[in-house]
Amino acid sequence: MRRQATALFLLVALCGLLSACNYQDYFQSHSGASANAADKFDGQQAFNHAEAQVNIGFRPTGSPASVKTGDYIKENLKEFGWQVSEQPFDQTVNGEVFHARNIIGTLGKGPVIVVGAHYDTRLWANNDPDQARRFDPVMGANDAASGVAVMLELARVLGHGYTLNRELRLVFLDAEDNGNIPGWPNFSLGAANYAQHMDVKPEYVIILDMIGDKDLNVYYEGQSMNSDPELMTSIFQVAIDLGYGDSFIPRLKHTMIDDHGPFIDAGMKAIDLIDFDYPYWHTVSDTLDKISAASLEKIGRTLQTFFEKTGVIVRS
C-alpha cells in the first residue's frame, strides 16, 4: 500500500514535468489485476513439455537429441523471461569424448535457491525384464523428462505475476544417468560439475527426479533427511495441506544416489523429491503412457505454494 502511494505521487510529480506522460496509460497497464495475476501451475502444460522431450527421442549425454533437448529447454526459459547460461564440460569414456552441458535459468535477486533436475536419459535399460533388451536405450518419460517438465512449467508460472525475493536458479543437469555403465565414472556428473563450481552457497537445493508416475508416491528420502529435514518436512506439509496426502507419504523409505549427492558433498543443504516405486525404472517401458499431468501438477503446485508460503515469491 505504502509503496503504491509513493509510486503514484512520483508519477503525478513526473507528469507535471513531462508533457508526454500519459496518466491513463499508467492505470491501464498497472491496475489490471488479471494482467499481472500469477497463474497456477498447470499439469497439462508440464505434460506437454514431457511429451516434447520424448518426441525428440532417446536423449543420452552428448547425442544430437540431447543437444536438441538442451536447446528446447533454453528456448522455453528465454520465452518465460529467464536469463539463460550454460556450463559445458567434456567427459571421456573409453577414449571417446562426450560433450555435456548444464543449462541454467536464473530469475530474481537475493540469496540463491537452486531447483535442479537431470535431462539426460540412460544409455542402457539394464533393469528390463527382457534380457535381450538390456542394452537398448531408455526413453525416460519419467526418468528425466518429468523433472524437466515440472521445472519448465514452473519457469512459466514464476516468470510472471510474481516478485522474486531470491535469486532462483533452475539448473538442468546433464550426465546423471550413465553410472555403472563401463567407462562412465559415476552417476551425477553434471551435478558434481555444477556443485563444485558454484560461486555462492545456496540457501538450499531441491532436486526433482522421477516425479511423473501416474501412481505417484513420494516418500522422505534418506540423504535428504540427513541434509535438511526441515525443508523436506515443510514441503510435504504443504503438499498434504493441498490435499495431496495420497502421493506425499511423510515416512522415510528409500535412500538414493542422485543429483542431490554432489551438493551435499560440497557442504550444501539439498533434498531429492523422488518416487522410486516405479516398476519401469531403467527399462524400455519408461514411456509417456506411464506418467500423468495430474502427478506433475501435484509436484508443481506444491513447490509453487511452498515458495509463496516461505516468501520466496510474492504475488505482484
Ligand SMILES: [Zn+2]
Ligand atoms: Zn535414472
